[in-house]
Amino acid sequence: xxxxxxxxxxxxxxxxxxxxxxxxxxxxxxxxxxxxxxxxxxxxxxxxxxxxxxxxxxxxxxxxxxxxxxxxxxxxxxxxxxxxxxxxxxxxxxxxxxxxxxxxxxxxxxxxxxxxxxxxxxxxxxxxxxxxxxxxxxxxxxxxxxxxxxxxxxxxxxxxxxxxxxxxxxxxxxxxxxxxxxxxxxxxxxxxxxxxxxxxxxxxxxxxxxxxxxxxxxxxxxxxxxxxxxxxxxxxxxxxxxxxxxxxxxxxxxxxxxxxxxxxxxxxxxxxxxxxx
Amino acid sequence: xxxxxxxxxxxxxxxxxxxxxxxxxxxxxxxxxxxxxxxxxxxxxxxxxxxxxxxxxxxxxxxxxxxxxxxxxxxxxxxxxxxxxxxxxxxxxxxxxxxxxxxxxxxxxxxxxxxxxxxxxxxxxxxxxxxxxxxxxxxxxxxxxxxxxxxxxxxxxxxxxxxxxxxxxxxxxxxxxxxxxxxxxxxxxxxxxxxxxxxxxxxxxxxxxxxxxxxxxxxxxxxxxxxxxxxxxxxxxxxxxxxxxxxxxxxxxxxxxxxxxxxxxxxxxxxxxxxxxxxxxxxxxxxxxxxxxxxxxxxxxxxxxxxxxxxxxxxxxxxxxxxxxxxxxxxxxxxxxxxx
Numbered sequence: 001x002x003x004x005x006x007x008x009x010x011x012x013x014x015x016x017x018x019x020x021x022x023x024x025x026x027x028x029x030x031x032x033x034x035x036x037x038x039x040x041x042x043x044x045x046x047x048x049x050x051x052x053x054x055x056x057x058x059x060x061x062x063x064x065x066x067x068x069x070x071x072x073x074x075x076x077x078x079x080x081x082x083x084x085x086x087x088x089x090x091x092x093x094x095x096x097x098x099x100x101x102x103x104x105x106x107x108x109x110x111x112x113x114x115x116x117x118x119x120x121x122x123x124x125x126x127x128x129x130x131x132x133x134x135x136x137x138x139x140x141x142x143x144x145x146x147x148x149x150x151x152x153x154x155x156x157x158x159x160x161x162x163x164x165x166x167x168x169x170x171x172x173x174x175x176x177x178x179x180x181x182x183x184x185x186x187x188x189x190x191x192x193x194x195x196x197x198x199x200x201x202x203x204x205x206x207x208x209x210x211x212x213x214x215x216x217x218x219x220x221x222x223x224x225x226x227x228x229x230x231x232x233x234x235x236x237x238x239x240x241x242x243x244x245x246x247x248x249x250x251x252x253x254x255x256x257x258x259x260x261x262x263x264x265x266x267x268x269x270x271x272x273x274x275x276x277x
Numbered sequence: 278x279x280x281x282x283x284x285x286x287x288x289x290x291x292x293x294x295x296x297x298x299x300x301x302x303x304x305x306x307x308x309x310x311x312x313x314x315x316x317x318x319x320x321x322x323x324x325x326x327x328x329x330x331x332x333x334x335x336x337x338x339x340x341x342x343x344x345x346x347x348x349x350x351x352x353x354x355x356x357x358x359x360x361x362x363x364x365x366x367x368x369x370x371x372x373x374x375x376x377x378x379x380x381x382x383x384x385x386x387x388x389x390x391x392x393x394x395x396x397x398x399x400x401x402x403x404x405x406x407x408x409x410x411x412x413x414x415x416x417x418x419x420x421x422x423x424x425x426x427x428x429x430x431x432x433x434x435x436x437x438x439x440x441x442x443x444x445x446x447x448x449x450x451x452x453x454x455x456x457x458x459x460x461x462x463x464x465x466x467x468x469x470x471x472x473x474x475x476x477x478x479x480x481x482x483x484x485x486x487x488x489x490x491x492x493x494x495x496x497x498x499x500x501x502x503x504x505x506x507x508x509x510x511x512x513x514x515x516x517x518x519x520x521x522x523x524x525x526x527x528x529x530x531x532x533x534x535x536x537x538x539x540x541x542x543x544x545x546x547x548x549x550x551x552x553x554x555x556x557x558x559x560x561x562x563x564x565x566x567x568x569x570x571x572x573x574x575x576x577x578x579x580x581x582x583x584x585x586x587x588x589x590x591x592x593x594x595x596x597x598x599x600x601x602x603x604x605x606x607x608x609x610x611x612x613x614x615x616x617x
Binding site for chain 2: 114115117118121122123124125126129130133134135206210213214217218219220230233237240241244247248250251254255258259262263266
């Protein structure tokens with residue numbers, strides 16, 4: 001923890017993420033507007049304007065007169081959820097597969113790694129688009145698609161760590177004492193592979209948020225009126241000359257969140273002394 | 278290494294590519310089969326008659342056993358026959374022939390921006406390590422990998438097209454240019470009306486800049502860390518101690534040793550560009566592979582979706598192969614006996 005704080009990237013990344021987490025948690029409770037409250041009388045109010053004697057719209061309103069700030073704050077919750085769900089899926093599938101491949105080697109290894117090679121053969125966003133095209137457009141499918149795309153990264157990384165760790169003496173000692181394969185993998189090998197995986201998970205959160213926002217922007221993720229940042233940008237794309245603030249705001253939020261995860265990941269890498277993959 | 282060794286290596290890598298290509302084909306094939314419900318009905322919509330559905334099923338070969346279907350699909354794909362668009366009733370290859378050059382032109386332009394800028398930025402920031410310049414360059418590359426490029430594209434349009442009105446904000450050209458190669462820059466030189474080259478170039482600037490952001494940033498990060506490692510190496514210290522001029526130290530000793538990992542990363546980035554082009558093309562109404570794919574998805578035109586994904590994946594795999602071969606050519610230390 002101390003080491004993380006000492007690195008410049010780690011410090012700024014943690015701060016940024018803490019602020020965003022705070023905004024996501026309590027922000028929507030503080031704004032005077034509901035995020036889906038439409039009112040065509042107050043459409044396209046520019047930032048800092050208020051409608052008649054009502055409260056000020058700090059970031060203006062969109063084409064349906066909805067308060068942009070309120071929507072952004074709810075969107076922060078969605079983006080955090082996207083990051084956790086997508087990376088969670090990738091870790092839950094990729095790490096066990098990679099561990100099995102590294103531990104058993106031989107045919108198990110070749111089969112698993114060839115499948116990963118095929119997944120890696122697709123440019124990531126394209127694979128995600130293909131997954132969504134097959135299973136239908138929704139936020140959940142977009143999260144899953146982005147998660148599937150990251151599986152090979154975690155699989156390869158855990159395999160590489162397992163390959164080095166399984167040669168250690170304490171593993172050999174445990175094996176000599178008659179520990180089962182499952183026990184060896186779960187108790188002795190995997191816990192010692194966690195550091196690079198943790199760093200990669202943080203960095204992947206950023207990419208996932210970015211990819212999911214991209215899918216939503218293309219109309220292949222969250223559907224309107226969900227205040228997902230990519231969806232908001234996709235909407236604002238249609239009238240971006242009329243209301244540039246509707247374009248600026250969600251983009252800045254995506255940027256800050258991804259930057260936060262990237263900085264935090266870099267800092268974590270420095271603190272744990274993990275070479276970036 | 279001898280040329281013969283290199284050729285053997287190339288052949289072995291090509292053979293190694295076959296299972297991956299087979300996997301790509303399988304995945305793309307099962308994409309359509311994985312659609313919940315009856316694929317033909319899904320494509321045609323709820324109002325389709327039984328006859329129409331039967332016709333599409335026959336056209337897609339869905340009435341045959343899965344193994345036969347896959348064998349047919351793979352055989353046709355290998356021969357370059359990708360079927361017909363369900364909506365536009367033209368061969369998919371015809372649509373691809375229009376879209377692929379547009380995407381290639383865009384990605385190559387972005388790549389040509391990303392490589393030199395990334396390497397220079399990274400190298401420069403390594404030389405100035407710890408100074409404000411280094412901090413600025415690092416901040417730039419960190420921002421580059423964090424920024425949503427579709428948003429950046431919109432901002433560039435707002436600034437340069439809407440605000441300053443100096444660059445167009447979409448499409449490939451305002452003029453009618455006879456399509457010889459499909460690469461408009463080339464076509465405009467070969468037989469376009471006067472001024473068409475400049476017009477095409479102007480249309481290319483913003484999308485190419487947008488698309489190049491992420492690769493530039495990644496190449497810069499990689500170049501910086503590689504350069505820092507090499508600058509610390511013993512042979513560089515020795516060269517400096519011998520009194521070799523700094524310029525020569527950089528060009529003869531640092532650059533050749535630092536550039537190798539950068540080439541690998543740069544090659545991978547070319548693949549990223551193929552994917553990232555989907556977003557950029559959407560923002561700039563660029564009529565390439567990405568736009569084709571998005572249109573096909575909205576029209577549920579599955580043969581087109583399959584083919585677009587297939588083409589991009591195969592291109593990506595080939596680019597990776599080329600990068601590996603290039604690496605083997607350039608680095609005498611690469612062991613040609615082991616595959617990876």
